[in-house]
Amino acid sequence: MTIAPDAPAYTGPIAHLTRDDIEQLGRELDAIRQEVIDTRGERDAAYIRKVIKVQRSLELGSRAVLLASIFPPAFVVGTVGLSIAKILDNMEIGHNIMHGQWDWMRDPKIHSTVWEWDNASTAEGWKHSHNELHHTYTNIVGKDNDLGWGIMRVDEEQRWTPSSLFQPAMNFINMCIFEYGIAMYDLELGRVIRQKKKGRRPSAEWEMAAKRTLAKVRRQAFKDYVAHPALSMVTLSGPTTLVANLIANFTRNVWTHSVIMCGHFPEGVETFELKDIPENESRGEWYVRQMLGSANISGSKFLHVMTGNLSHQIEHHIFPDLPSNRYAEIAPKVRALFDKYGLNYHTAPMPQQVASAWHKVVRLSFPNGFLESTNVRNAPSQFVKLVKAVRGDTRTRRRLLKEFEAAGAASVGKAI
Missing domain, CATH: 1.20.5 (Single alpha-helices involved in coiled-coils or other helix-helix interfaces)
Structure with a gap:
């Protein structure tokens, strides 16, 4: 896709659109956004407060049940409950609050500037890498670090090297330890390591951020793998509680990784070259990049909540600061604009999206043309x-x- 300012026309999946089409599309999306902003209110505030209450109650109840985890039924119930609680905290609550989706409430307890989540990443580091970088440079190769997390080849235009053959294994390992992988990614650890090899010392700001992240990792590990199991020793359930916490964190890692893969990596999701992005990218052009660089997951209301409504990844990327509970409401309007302007609204059930994303990871681990694409490319x-x-x-x-x-x-x- 080329949207360079000196180009006579667009190419690729938007070749059939004119500049006026793009700007009109932007205005129509702005109108959808403004409609939500104008109608935000008590029902939205009640929603996030209810989700937080359910999550806190579920986590507390699950940890209480795990005090008796020496008994198999308590182990199963506590582990499942804790896994769901951690996913809710990570996806529908933490991710969305730190996006500023609920700042309009002016609730000092539910605000992007004060919220900290149950995760190895610090809120401050995550907001910089995700809100400021990823959502600004969505799917631009070399600028958006979310695009393969710096460990994978994600576009045919990227040079293939023999080391690319290991990217499926690297992606699998990253999935298993995802919260730590994201913490390292937030610190841009790979870039710092490369600089050190060249004799360059990290900046004082980076060293401070690294110290804060290590402190957060220690707190998380102490809570899940020391304090909670120690409390369970009263009922001889310390070892089983430790295992339950390991399983809950692993489950959250796999789930979160899979949801993000579904939203960014399936076959048919566009990636972009920096040279093709206008220096003064218009709002309409930015919208189109979000639309073509995202994919949705179809499913039930429960699935939407458990994904943090990132099952509506297209709507989230277009409107990252709107309340997540409104994405399902505006999705038909957004999809209608895709149809109106002749664009492919990329959505499929989660198993299909996960399979497609992994196929792409494997396909691009080989030289171009070794494996074929399996989906429509927008x-x-x-x-x-x-x-x-x-x-x-x-x-x-x-x-x-x-x-x-x-x-x-x-x-x-x-x-x-």
Whole structure:
């Protein structure tokens, strides 16, 4: 996708749009955002307060049950409850509060400037790497560190090296220890290590941030792996409580990693080159980058809550500061704009998105062309519908595919 200011027209998945189309799309999205802002109120505040109350009660109750975890039923109930509580704290509460989604309430207890979460990352470090960098440079190779977390090749344009073969294993390890991986990512540890090899000393600001992160890691480890098991020793449940905490943290790591993979990495989600981004990117162009660089997860209300409503990743990337409980409400309006402007609204059930994301990780661990893509690469929705309509006419279908790919789009693959 090229949106350089000196280009006569857009290319790739938005080649059919004019600059006026893009800016009009931006205005229509602004109107959706303003409508939510104008109607924020008590029902939204009641929602987040209820979620926090449920999460706190579930965590406290689960830790109490684990005091008797020497008995298998208590171990199972406590472990499941604690896992859900940690996921809620991480996804629907911590992530969204620190995005400033609830700052409008002016509640000193539920505000992005004071909230700290049950995670190895510090709130301050996470807000910098996520809110300031990721959401500004979404899916721009070399600028958005969320794009592969600095350990994976995520785009065909990136140079393949033999070390890329190890990225599925690296991604799996990262999934298992995800909260620590994110803490290292927030510190840009890889960049600092490379600088040290060149004889450059980290800045005083970085050293201070590293100390704060290490202190947070120690507090988290002490709480889950020392204090809580020690309390359970009264009932001889110390070892089982330790195991329960390990399982709960592992479960949260795998779940969080999977949700983020679904929102950013499935086949068909666009990545961008910095050279293709206008120096003065308009709001409409920024919106389009968010729209094409995200994917949703379809599912139940429970799934939406457990993902922190990042199952509506498209809506979240377009409107990162709107209350998460409103994403499901505006999703049909956003999808209607995708259809209106001929863009592919990338959504699928979670198992399908996870499989697609992992396929992409594996595919890009090999040289280009070794494995084929499996999904539509943000083809205009009218084209997708057209090709599907002639599925039985092999000759016409092949002609359409050839014409579409000749126009500069990537292969639409087996999904069509």
